[in-house]
Amino acid sequence: MIAPDELEALLLDILEHYGYDFTGYSRASLTRRVHAFFVKERFKNYAAFRERMLESNIYFIHFVEEVTVNVTEMFRDPGFYKTLRENILPVLATYPFIRIWHAGCSTGEEVYSMAIILKEAGLLQKSLLYATDLNQRVLEKAKAGIFPMSQMRLNSENYLHSGGRQEFSGYYTANYNFARFDKSLSDKMVFSTHNLVSDSSFNEFQLILCRNVLIYFDRELQARVLQLFDRSLDSLGFLALGSKESLKFSAIAPYYSQIENKEKIWRKKR
Amino acid sequence: MEKKALRSVQKLVVIGGSSGSLEALLTMLPKLRADLPLGVVIVLHRNNQSDNALVELFASRTSLIVKEADEKDILKAGTIYIAPPDYHLLLEQDGSLSLDASAKVNFSRPSIDVTFSSAAAVFGKYLTGILLSGANSDGANGMAIIKKKGGRIIVQDPNEALVAYMPARAIKENDVEEVFGALELAELINSISN
Ligand SMILES: C[S@@+](CC[C@H](N)C(=O)[O-])C[C@H]1O[C@@H](n2cnc3c(N)ncnc32)[C@H](O)[C@@H]1O
Numbered sequence: 001m002i003a004p005d006e007l008e009a010l011l012l013d014i015l016e017h018y019g020y021d022f023t024g025y026s027r028a029s030l031t032r033r034v035h036a037f038f039v040k041e042r043f044k045n046y047a048a049f050r051e052r053m054l055e056s057n058i059y060f061i062h063f064v065e066e067v068t069v070n071v072t073e074m075f076r077d078p079g080f081y082k083t084l085r086e087n088i089l090p091v092l093a094t095y096p097f098i099r100i101w102h103a104g105c106s107t108g109e110e111v112y113s114m115a116i117i118l119k120e121a122g123l124l125q126k127s128l129l130y131a132t133d134l135n136q137r138v139l140e141k142a143k144a145g146i147f148p149m150s151q152m153r154l155n156s157e158n159y160l161h162s163g164g165r166q167e168f169s170g171y172y173t174a175n176y177n178f179a180r181f182d183k184s185l186s187d188k189m190v191f192s193t194h195n196l197v198s199d200s201s202f203n204e205f206q207l208i209l210c211r212n213v214l215i216y217f218d219r220e221l222q223a224r225v226l227q228l229f230d231r232s233l234d235s236l237g238f239l240a241l242g243s244k245e246s247l248k249f250s251a252i253a254p255y256y257s258q259i260e261n262k263e264k265i266w267r268k269k270r
Numbered sequence: 271m272e273k274k275a276l277r278s279v280q281k282l283v284v285i286g287g288s289s290g291s292l293e294a295l296l297t298m299l300p301k302l303r304a305d306l307p308l309g310v311v312i313v314l315h316r317n318n319q320s321d322n323a324l325v326e327l328f329a330s331r332t333s334l335i336v337k338e339a340d341e342k343d344i345l346k347a348g349t350i351y352i353a354p355p356d357y358h359l360l361l362e363q364d365g366s367l368s369l370d371a372s373a374k375v376n377f378s379r380p381s382i383d384v385t386f387s388s389a390a391a392v393f394g395k396y397l398t399g400i401l402l403s404g405a406n407s408d409g410a411n412g413m414a415i416i417k418k419k420g421g422r423i424i425v426q427d428p429n430e431a432l433v434a435y436m437p438a439r440a441i442k443e444n445d446v447e448e449v450f451g452a453l454e455l456a457e458l459i460n461s462i463s464n
Binding site: 029069215242 | 340341342354357360362368371372373384388391
């Protein structure tokens with residue numbers, strides 16, 4: 001077991017060595033993940049762990065992949081997507097060009113879900129979806145657009161509950177254990193690494209989604225990241241968070257109003 | 271660890287349950303004293319519908335405040351926090367709550383093991399873990415960790431539990447000495463003083 005002070009020392013080493021700052025992450029979850037990694041990799045003690053971590057960049061990337069939580073699914077929280085379809089896309093439709101940022105997109109299921117609803121609303125052609133994550137490995141998977149067949153049942157149920165009326169299987173080609181999603185969906189996606197802790201605003205968007213990422217951050221880091229979103233959002237743009245995340249206690253809250261049904265979507269007031 | 275004054279509550283009770291545990295909780299809740307000086311966290315396996323029905327049902331049976339846990343909530347004495355569906359519930363060193371949507375543990379999210387072990391790391395000997403009825407093996411490992419950290423472990427009597435498997439397994443794996451019916455469990459919680 002790695003002790004709390006050892007974890008703190010490790011985080012500082014990682015920051016110094018690789019420039020990745022995990023010191024603003026909530027400790028309970030991070031400790032659990034780092035500990036699981038430590039056990040899985042069969043380290044004898046903290047010193048050995050630290051040495052390995054600082055010795056190779058490739059190993060560090062592996063570590064990042066394991067300690068960040070990448071669990072995701074298509075149309076996660078179907079009611080959320082239903083609201084996007086019914087309340088948000090009609091507003092976006094009035095713009096000549098739609099820019100959307102998926103911050104912390106993981107393996108991309110969220111981005112493909114968005115592309116599907118945009119396509120069904122006839123808006124995909126004039127949209128551009130920027131999908132970012134700090135983890136290079138998940139981005140590679142997202143780019144490929146190939147997802148496990150075993151997930152398709154859940155994905156297609158979610159799709160139906162989100163108000164989808166097409167044949168969901170029409171969006172992919174099944175190939176043994178994998179489903180390869182249609183290229184017409186990914187044509188409008190741009191993938192790039194972006195670290196919410198340290199990288200800056202890179203464009204202005206009408207809609208930013210950052211779902212199930214902020215729950216892993218402490219209040220201070222949450223506040224900083226929300227400021228980043230505020231700077232990256234057009235006036236009257238929308239900010240969408242995960243089902244247990246909120247703007248409620250944040251400094252930017254006064255400048256936003258939550259949309260009327262209780263989904264976690266806020267609109268910038270000006 | 272276990273440094274007292276840092277936290278908003280000094281003692282915590284975590285109750286875990288799976289199938290059949292609702293009945294036990296509905297027996298226990300009305301018996302809990304209104305001035306309970308502890309934090310109470312409940313982790314139940316349930317369907318993923320994020321509705322308020324469970325919170326409302328519990329609230330109707332007790333004079334304590336019942337709320338679904340939000341991330342960064344600070345534990346308050348006399349409030350019962352319910353783990354939200356589809357998230358693991360964790361405890362921070364300062365006594366605040368964290369949520370985590372990582373992979374299921376024992377086919378469960380929330381997982382009782384996850385909350386038990388995380389709470390044990392924060393509350394040590396000031397933690398009481400109670401395991402109720404269920405058909406799952408979740409909770410047994412977490413109880414072992416609570417015990418190792420000096421906390422107290424109590425299990426619903428498998429003879430009374432609607433589904434005996436989960437409590438029976440925890441008893442077997444951890445040599446649990448305190449085994450009680452739901453009514454007595456409520457009295458036990460009431461008797462934990464500050
Ligand atoms: C649980 S996934 C969320 C996926 C998707 N948004 C959803 O809601 O299903 C969280 C993602 O956040 C990413 N992440 C964590 N810290 C980050 C950071 N500092 N900057 C960018 N992405 C980060 C992780 O790599 C992971 O892929």
